[in-house]
Amino acid sequence: MNTHPSDKLIQDYLRGRMPAAERDQFEQQLESDPELAEEVALQRAELAAAERLLESETRAWMREWQQPAQPAFRAARFWWLAAVAAGAVLLIAAIYVFRQPGTTTPKDQAEQVAPPANNPIATETLPAPVPAPQPAPAQKPVATNPAAPNYLAEARLRFQEPVLSDVRRTNTDSLVSLIRQAQAAYAAADYRRTLDLLAQTDSTRLQSATFLEAHALFHLDRFAEAEARFESLIAQNSRQFRYPAEWGLLICRLANFPKREQVFQQQLDALLDNPQHPYFEQAKNLESALKK
């Protein structure tokens, strides 16, 4: 966003990229040049405001990532409370039953609660059978093993973003506009809106729209659907998108571990057998990272 020749210098100063000696000199200049001092103050304010916006964005992302983990965390934290409560109820019930005068033994109870169906007297004189309190099913906390494989995070890191300018122009203006809007929504990481906009186009007829749609679906963790879109591009033997779609497909399968492990491995092996493939090096890196 550098528009003024001295902007770069000011930016280096504000972003802490200026060497110490140069910085001292620049600060001396600031003392004697009120105009420069004002410009620096303005740019500092801009930078602070911009950083504040980034902070808000990162916090929103963290809330989004935290949401699916929250119920598991709660369950993990409070499962033992439920187990203790169930145990206490069971204990109180047992004490109550055994302290009653003329109490029958559990064995007798078992015999009484199941009277023969053809004995109406028995059903009338016996109290209604009370279902014995069942112990709470042993609920295990959802294990969050820090050493567990995190294929999803790896897939997210290796997922390749589309070059949006590659989306070709189409014949109708409204379609151009929709795809541009979808691109803008995608660039702003608003993937739901991207899909809404693409849904208004016939994306099955536009490879570029399908490609963008697959990426948006990936970001929304809808890996199976993203996989299907990438597969369709490969099936169409798209000259422009075939190879990126193959890579996208592989990464979707990695994200969908262990469900898609087998097909992932097959596809990775096939890719590694082809040194001419444009994603050969990336596949090699991925393989070595997975083997580590």
Place this chain on the structure above:
Amino acid sequence: MQRPSPTPGEIIDALTGQDTGRRKAALQCLFENQALRKRTIAHVRRYGGNRQDGEDVFQEAIIVFDRKTRAGAFRGESSLEGYFMGIVRWHWFNEQQRNARQPVSLHETPPEPPPGGNPELEYLLAERREQLDKLLEQLADKCRNLLKMYALDYSMDEIARQLGFANDKVAKKEAYLCRKRFRVVLKQHPELWQDFILIKKKP
């Protein structure tokens, strides 16, 4: 297959690059790093906080780590965990001082601030949050997005591509108008403006 963790180099590249998706993925890797999270919570609990404080400090440390990495303060020469924990220790120490929740023992050596970055900027972000938010509320969405990309040091070409402008010249013009608007709004708040003018080397 064992867990393939992204290398610090990959994380730095993603945070300093011009690809929003990769940036988001790198931040998510940090956020889902259970070892870092546990170490953070353990540190906070050891020094008088609870689990929730630990979780808050962990998230705050990710934000500071991102900012410092973009400013070139962390280049992967030291370990990522070590640098991250330096931010955690510094942040929690300051947090306690601010809230006076727990008197800091005289025998305890205050942690070193994590190196790099810009102290004036850190001060403004810590102490002038609400005022900055008030300024930002007066800007349009488009302008806010432009400012965000400015913080990320994106090129005009990249801004044009991501925000759907026709070319870099249009992006440059939009950026100029946005900065102009921001300056007008800022000068309407003399108390904050004075703060920006007077700030030199606040702690």
